[in-house]
Amino acid sequence: MTASQSPITDIVFDFCGVLVNWQCRAALEGRYDPDLVDRICADDDLLGFFHYEDLMDGGMLLEDVLPIIAREQGADIAEVYRDYIAHYGDALPSLIDGSLELLEDLDKAGYRLWGLTNWSGETFHFAFERFPELAEHLRDTIVSGTERLHKPEAPIYELAIARFDLDPARSVFLDDTVRNVDGARAVGFNGLVFSTSAQARNDLRKLGVTC
Template identity: 35%
Template sequence: MKHIVFDLGQVLIEWSPEPAFAGHFDNAEAIRDWMARVDFDGWNRLQDGGRTMAEGLAAARAAHGEDAAPLESYTANFPLTIAAPVPGSWEIAESLKSAGHRLFAITNWSHDNWPAALTGYPRLQTLFEDIVVSGTEGLLKPEPGIYLTLIRRNGIAPDDCIFIDDSAANVEGARAVGMDAIRFTGSEALRMALKERGIG
């Protein structure tokens, strides 16, 4: 029986960083402009890769001065960024577990903000046998090491795994280490892709 390996953000949990900064700006356009100025995406990827929040804030202040100030509230406001589950995905995961599949997860998620995920979605701790968190491991998808960490830590074979992620690059990363992989575009499409593999 195949093991199913889920991504979390945008597959099970919707993530939108803008609400974390709403208190600092007048409107959504101003937030987006600021995020572009401080290269929020690049900054956040380094956080996901294992940099601490203290280190990240220091780097942002050095690069952007006072313009980096809204980042100081990011961890406190992080629950606002993950307020909603992705429709239909949890039901699929639950049904797979009930059918006897072993469930795992690999997520690009900062170590400092990971506790908010466990508080907001406590089922994560019982639904999955193991969750590999990039910020804890110091590894990022689509680097081979993060997939191999899951494989080695749990004594499973990559060709026994189906990996699900919304990122094309991460899907290719999983395939590169020998996993089957599905790019997530929505819960109904996922059901169909699993059904094509004889699952569900």
């Protein structure tokens, strides 16, 4: 921490890729033809599953998204998507290595810890159901689909500042997506791009955080 920086008091965490390991494939394998699973999970989003999830992350409900899928991909794929959402907990096979230990250490050190995630309000409950230990350390979490706001747009970070009573200059936001970190920095947060829990510890220490 440089002489011009204020001591850090609050740390805000993204979920998928930072705290929770999200794997679309894990909710589909063993129940669908492997070729179909490969098409759904392809990086170029051949069947639009990542796009449709993004619509739900922005606040659309499953019942509103399904007709769009049926129109664009066919009724059979819409039913696969419905089933995928029903089994969404299976897409969360584990916590990110070292993430729980990082939360525990920061909590013990007295930092206030929060969540801020792009996630559907209809499926976010799976995160705490599968990993209740996260709720033991996070004081509150803002979910984009519930708020109908979306990272990296400024209003969702401004909501976090108001709801969590944050001073962004004394707060750190961690996300594995560069554009989301840039969005946080634009409203005054110390933003860190997450790669691993070990790297996050090193980056936090450079800001004067004890972890």
